[in-house]
Amino acid sequence: MALSPTRRSTIKMMAAGAVSLVLPSLGAGRADAAVTALKQSIAEAAAKDKALSAFYRERNYKPVFVGKGDGRRRGALLKALAAAGDHGLPSKTYDAEGLKAAMKAAKTPGDRGRVEVEAATRMLDFADHMRSGVLVPRSIDSSLVMDVPRYDRASTIDAFARSNPAAFLKKMAPRKAEYVRLQKEKLRLEKLLGKGGWGDKVQAKSLKPGQSGAVVVQLRNRLIRMRYMRKSATQTYDNNIQSAVQKFQINHGLSPDGVAGGSTIAQINQGVQDRLQQVLVAMERQRWNSRPLEKNHIWVNIPDFHVDIMKNGKSTFRSRVVVGKNTSDRRTPEFSDTMEFMIINPSWYVPRSIVTKEYLPLLKRNSGAAGQLQIIGRNGKPVSRGSINFAQYNAKNFPYSMKQPPSKGNALGLVKFMFPNKHNIYLHDTPSKSLFGRESRAFSHGCIRVHKPFDFAYALLANQEKNPESFFQTALQTRRERRVDLREPLPVHIAYYTAWVDAKGQAHYRNDVYNRDARIFTALNRAGVSLRSVAS
Structure with missing residues (x-):
């Protein structure tokens, strides 16, 4: 309009x-x-x-x-x-x-x-x-x-x-700087929409430095319209275009290699309307969470695949994370709670859903399957697998639980960070490190795996230990499970923002990994919210 x-x-x-x-x-x-x-x-x-x-x-x-x-x-x-x-x-x-x-x-x-x-x-x-x-x-x-x-x-x-x-x-x-910055980005995009957007899309599957021709011109022009580079007449993928691509990649959660590969081209070709939708949804989310955030808190943004420890509005620690897989029973929920303690050398008490859906079928075929896990009876003690006829049980009547004792191969790794909640979600280490190298990291059962868990632990312990690294490593080397309470519990916010604007005014966008934004915008549209263009 x-x-x-x-x-x-x-x-x-x-x-x-x-x-x-x-x-x-x-x-x-x-x-x-x-x-x-x-x-x-x-x-x-x-x-x-x-x-x-x-x-x-x-x-x-x-x-x-x-x-x-x-x-x-x-x-x-x-x-x-x-x-x-x-x-x-x-x-x-x-x-x-x-x-x-x-x-x-x-x-x-x-x-x-x-x-x-x-x-x-x-x-x-x-x-x-x-x-x-x-x-x-x-x-x-x-x-x-x-x-x-x-x-x-x-x-x-x-x-x-x-x-x-x-x-x-x-x-x-909402009296939050984040909301005001999003509102400014909204107006900027509305003006761009009134001017016709960012121009022609890049008609190439991928481009790399040194290439030239019409498709490179399309890439150049789009990056100029997006404010990632100054006006230029070059028809070659030169250093200026490479630098602009890297800046774009950083602001869109992509590997900043300066090569316009498939995922980068896909993001560059997103229209102004698409970004405006993301901003409108982000503003609605800000209204849902309109209370100012605490000075010190932990922030997990699911589509960004990162965790931050925030102090006075600045990130003092940052790590990649893996979040829940995009299936109905594994998506990481959005909520807030308070981190109270960590457990060093944790045992993994396998969730009932995983026991019955994943492990019981394996045990029916082979009682020795998943040998790293203990079968636990109702009295809380391990039970010999040889004494159990797994074939007689189903998901409803299986009377046992399963547990993995502390070890380097434990599914939770060597430390987990607890903010007790009804969703049974927490942050933890993992022995599977390869997934952290991917751009999109939605693979877990719902909990949040931390790429740098030891550094995360040191940062949390810094407020209460003179030498947090030594304290943590001493506890770790005992190989025994140990709970360490945080003297100053920290609020934890697990959020879902595919659009935000940083303090420098730079807009950041991410993929809608769970398709939540799409559902929210559809609902907003039904409620009467629509895209508009503004004549400048």
Whole structure:
């Protein structure tokens, strides 16, 4: 939807009180009757909404928007609703123009009462969407298990009625730098969309330094439009193009070899619309997680395949990770918790689902299969495999559990990092290191494997041990399982952002590894959120 260059002036006119309700001069008796009729209308219109009904009853049905002294509130609301699209919200849901027209047309007490409640309803919808998101995450994907706060509607409108209206509505947006940076990227992409995007796609499967010709020109032009290199007339894949490709690869989670291979070409050929969708979804996710993050926390971004220890907004430790495979029973969920301890030389207590789905069928064919694992009876002690007739059991009645004692070959490696949660997700070492060399790293059963687990442990222990490396290695060399509590437990956030903008203003994009963003954008689109282009 292309916006007129006069859009901002239109919003300003609306905010300046372009809506003035017609309040006829009446005698005392007729004025009292009009007030009574207005209150009755408000009561009737609000009756279907418990929160609004309670709010207006508490204030004896005094209006918030349609009274003689309510012009500032009307203007502030109309301005906020008209600018809802700037936040990637469904503008048509709030219909600022329709509300403005209804306010102008409201002549009778009955009309004014109905418009009053309609304005309050739209304000509450807008505030709810801005603070907590348009969508309910779990209704989109069962893996979206984060808790999103929803605010009490009666308290919200009561606070609005008591506050500076413009300032109140402005504070509804997430007060996080990440959100503001995404909003700027959104506007940049909308302007690009209005100019026709990034031009022709690169019509090649791959390109490498030294090549020349029309397809190299396509690559050059696209990188220039994307702001990865300055204007150039070269038709050869020279050092400038190679450097630009490397910068692009870094910002898109690709191996920065400067060669435009298949995965790099695929990312370069993504359109402005595709990136804009990612930004809109990221803004919605920011609204789901609108509370400011703690100064010190652990951050795992699933599509980025990395874990960071964040201190005062900066990463002090970073490692590659492997996350859950893209199947319904293995995808890593999104949630927040608190890391409380680590276990050095851990045992692996095999999850019941893995025991019954993967190992029991093997044991039926060969009782000696998976010999690295112990069969554990109900009393918690190992049971001899030779005493068990595995053929008589199925997934429902198998009475045993399975355990792998501490060892270098243990599935959890030599250390795991625990933030107890109902999803049974944690971070851990792994004996399988080869997967960390891949660009896309979704292979686990759901838990998060850490490429540099010892360094991760040292960083966590630095706050409580003079020599964290020596402390850790001493415990490790005992080959006995040991729990080490963190004196300062750290919040852990397992997130899913395929788009973000760093503090330097550089946009980063990743693949939608679980197809979650696609489902979220589809739902946003159904709710009324759409792509738009802005004339610059």
